Amino acid sequence: MLRGNPGTLILVFILSVISLSFFFYKSHFLGLPVSRDQQVQLWNVEARIQFDSPPGPAQIRAVIPADPAGFRIVGEDFISGNYGLSVESKNVNRYAHWTVRRAQGTQSLYYRIQLKPSDNNGAFRKEEVPAPPEVPNYGDMEREAAMAILEEARRSSADVSTFVREFLKRFNNPTPSENYRFFLRQISSTEERLAMQQHILAGARIPSRMILGFELAHGKRQLQLTPWLQVHNGSRWFSFDPETGKQGLPSDFFIWSIGNEPLISGQGAENIRMHFSSALVSESMQGLARRLADNGSFLLVDSFLNLPLHTQNLFKTILLIPLGALLVVFMRNVAGIPTFGTFMPVLIAMSFKETNFGFGVLLFSVIVILGLSLRAGLERLNLLLVPRLASVLIVVVMSMAAITLLSHKTGMSSGLSVALFPMVILTMTIERMSIVWEESGARDALGQGLGSLAVAAAGFWIFQSNFLEHLFFMFPELILLVLAACILMGRYTGYRASELIRFKTA
Numbered sequence: 001m002l003r004g005n006p007g008t009l010i011l012v013f014i015l016s017v018i019s020l021s022f023f024f025y026k027s028h029f030l031g032l033p034v035s036r037d038q039q040v041q042l043w044n045v046e047a048r049i050q051f052d053s054p055p056g057p058a059q060i061r062a063v064i065p066a067d068p069a070g071f072r073i074v075g076e077d078f079i080s081g082n083y084g085l086s087v088e089s090k091n092v093n094r095y096a097h098w099t100v101r102r103a104q105g106t107q108s109l110y111y112r113i114q115l116k117p118s119d120n121n122g123a124f125r126k127e128e129v130p131a132p133p134e135v136p137n138y139g140d141m142e143r144e145a146a147m148a149i150l151e152e153a154r155r156s157s158a159d160v161s162t163f164v165r166e167f168l169k170r171f172n173n174p175t176p177s178e179n180y181r182f183f184l185r186q187i188s189s190t191e192e193r194l195a196m197q198q199h200i201l202a203g204a205r206i207p208s209r210m211i212l213g214f215e216l217a218h219g220k221r222q223l224q225l226t227p228w229l230q231v232h233n234g235s236r237w238f239s240f241d242p243e244t245g246k247q248g249l250p251s252d253f254f255i256w257s258i259g260n261e262p263l264i265s266g267q268g269a270e271n272i273r274m275h276f277s278s279a280l281v282s283e284s285m286q287g288l289a290r291r292l293a294d295n296g297s298f299l300l301v302d303s304f305l306n307l308p309l310h311t312q313n314l315f316k317t318i319l320l321i322p323l324g325a326l327l328v329v330f331m332r333n334v335a336g337i338p339t340f341g342t343f344m345p346v347l348i349a350m351s352f353k354e355t356n357f358g359f360g361v362l363l364f365s366v367i368v369i370l371g372l373s374l375r376a377g378l379e380r381l382n383l384l385l386v387p388r389l390a391s392v393l394i395v396v397v398m399s400m401a402a403i404t405l406l407s408h409k410t411g412m413s414s415g416l417s418v419a420l421f422p423m424v425i426l427t428m429t430i431e432r433m434s435i436v437w438e439e440s441g442a443r444d445a446l447g448q449g450l451g452s453l454a455v456a457a458a459g460f461w462i463f464q465s466n467f468l469e470h471l472f473f474m475f476p477e478l479i480l481l482v483l484a485a486c487i488l489m490g491r492y493t494g495y496r497a498s499e500l501i502r503f504k505t506a
Contacts, residue, residue, distance in 0.1 A: 008491060012484040019480035026475060029118075036470035042074065043115040043216050045254065045278045051269040053103040058268035063257040064111060066094040068213075071115040071254060079110035092258045103268070115254070130207035130232050136199060145179040146203045152179075160206060160233035161247065168229075168245030171197060194227050194242040195260075207232040211239065212263060213255040216278045223276040225256060225263070254278075312473070317350065317463065319472040322482045324349060324459045329489050331455045339452040340432045348452070349459030357460050361453065363403060364426075368449070370399050371430035372437075379434075393427040 026032045033040075049062060065073070066089060078085050083098040098109055138146055149167065157163035171180055183200065187193045191210075198208045208231045214223040228249065229240045239249045249255075256276075257263055266272050324346035331337045331345075339345055352360035374395045378388050429452070437445035462468060472478055 008487060012488050015480045015484040015487075019477050019484070022477040023475050026477075032474050034471065034474075036466055040116060042281050043071070043117075043254070043278055044281055045113050045115060045216070045276065047111045048275045048277075049109040049111070049264065049272070050275070051107055051266060051272040053105065053107050053269055055102070055104045056268055057099070057101050058103040058107065058266065060098040060109065060264065060266040060269060060272070062096050062098075062111070062264040062274070063261070064094045064096050065113060065254070065256055066092065068115070068255045070117065070249075070251070072118040073113060074116050075114040077110075077112045079112070081109075083109065093261070107269075129234070130209075132205035132207060133202040135205065136202050138203070141182070145182040146200050148179045149200060150204045154204070160231060161238045163204070164201065164206070164229075164231050164238070164240060165245060165247055167201070168197070168240055168242070171200075172243065172245050190243060191227055194229050197229055197242055201231065209237075209258065210260050211255050212257045213249075213253050214276060214278075215250050216252045216254050216280075218278070218280040220279075221277045223278060225276070228253075230258075316469050316473050317353070319476055319479065320463055320468060321346060321350075322479050323462055323468065323472065326482050326486055326489075327459055327462060328455060329486055331451075331458070333489055333492055337451040337455060338448045339455050340429045340436075340448050344429055345452050345455035346459050348456040349463055352456065352460040353463045357457065357464075360460075361457070364453070364456075366403070367396060367399050367426055368430055368433070371396055371426065372434060375430055375434040389427060389431060392430055396426050396430070 027034055047062075047064075049060060051058075051060065064076075064087070067073075078096065080098050083100045086097045088095050088097070096111060149170070152170065153163050153167040157166045170176065171184075173180070176184060183196050187196055194210055198210070201208050208229060211228050211230055212225045213228070214225055217223070227242060229242045230237045231240070232238075238247060240247050264272055264274050325343065328339070328342060328345055332339060332342075348360075348364060371392055375388075375392055378391055383391070429449075433445050433449055436448060
């Protein structure tokens with residue numbers, strides 16, 4: 001039976017909600033792995049910039065992606081030799097600036113980005129609602145044609161998106177009307193087509209812009225940037241294919257730049273060209289998590305992933321101790337299994353991880369038996385408490401040293417890890433077991449000793465679990481959930497399972 005005041009239940013609820021909320025956000029939105037063996041598909045996209053430089057200084061400015069819709073940036077690399085590099089964000093794009101004081105001949109610069117498909121819709125990109133454009137200063141004939149086109153699209157539409165769709169459908173009609181042909185005569189490329197569409201839509205004061213990107217393909221070495229039209233309806237941007245009028249970007253379309261600004265420019269550089277390639281690669285989710293931490297993702301900047309490797313390995317075990325403590329609480333308060341001390345089984349279980357379970361139980365039993373034998377002999381000397389404990393501790397250390405030397409001599413590597421046993425805890429266990437033996441008899445002493453060993457054995461499987469080790473290392477906020485469970489069990493006042501069995505037998 002669980003009894004608790006409302007404050008206790010509210011605290012348990014708050015701790016659980018905080019823990020699970022952080023866990024869900026980090027696993028679902030940040031993409032941290034729940035399982036250590038998970039694999040994720042990442043896109044590697046590379047841009048190669050080449051140009052010819054006469055003797056002297058050179059500067060290159062290129063647009064690079066920023067918060068692309070449908071993807072999360074998990075890493076990026078700039079390979080530029082002796083060039084200086086700076087990156088700046090401006091409006092909705094980012095720009096890379098390469099500079100060098102002396103350059104001559106053909107130069108090559110590389111930019112590589114790693115992408116993870118996600119539900120990101122570009123929401124982290126700060127954009128202001130665009131103001132309606134001014135109506136262009138059309139010529140007389142151009143004005144008549146543009147107004148007729150816009151009026152025709154307006155009559156057969158209900159909102160901005162359907163207006164643009166109707167307009168593009170007629171604009172791309174194989175047999176366009178005379179008004180459309182007036183503008184189509186001036187078009188020779190997709191970019192000019194899109195610019196003309198923007199020019200006409202400005203007559204209806206509809207904000208529009210160009211985006212450049214490509215559909216990602218595995219092993220594609222020559223990706224071509226494709227321009228798309230975007231229009232704003234007052235609350236969001238809609239994308240349209242300027243060639244077909246189709247609304248909505250393809251699923252694997254990666255937006256490289258936004259706006260009509262040139263993709264690349266330079267000084268002291270001639271014949272500038274930019275080539276794109278992409279490839280799909282597999283990476284462990286744990287490796288991805290480290291990339292996200294290095295990339296400064298929210299909630300990961302100060303995570304355990306940024307600690308030195310040896311410290312990470314230490315905390316992988318330390319973070320499981322609360323779970324071991326919860327196991328002790330459950331075994332004592334709910335199952336009713338007696339143990340020596342509160343957390344002795346947890347510490348013994350941690351040492352079993354290094355010694356292996358079977359050999360660890362044997363070592364534990366041997367050391368405790370030797371300690372009990374000495375404790376019985378010391379009892380006849382009527383020693384004071386502290387000297388008696390010190391004497392038992394010395395025997396424990398000597399026993400551990402002897403077992404280690406014997407193991408080394410016989411080639412048993414497992415025995416070498418006996419030094420990991422908690423000496424003070426073993427000493428106190430021997431002392432407590434001796435006292436219980438004297439006061440309550442051998443049955444109770446052996447019962448508590450076997451109970452401690454049983455809880456330590458259950459704890460061993462916790463510390464041995466790679467899944468739990470990974471889960472609590474990646475999501476340490478789950479410790480709050482363990483804390484909530486401990487508080488909840490602290491209010492348990494019902495029968496223990498061992499008592500039910502005893503009463504049933506009686």
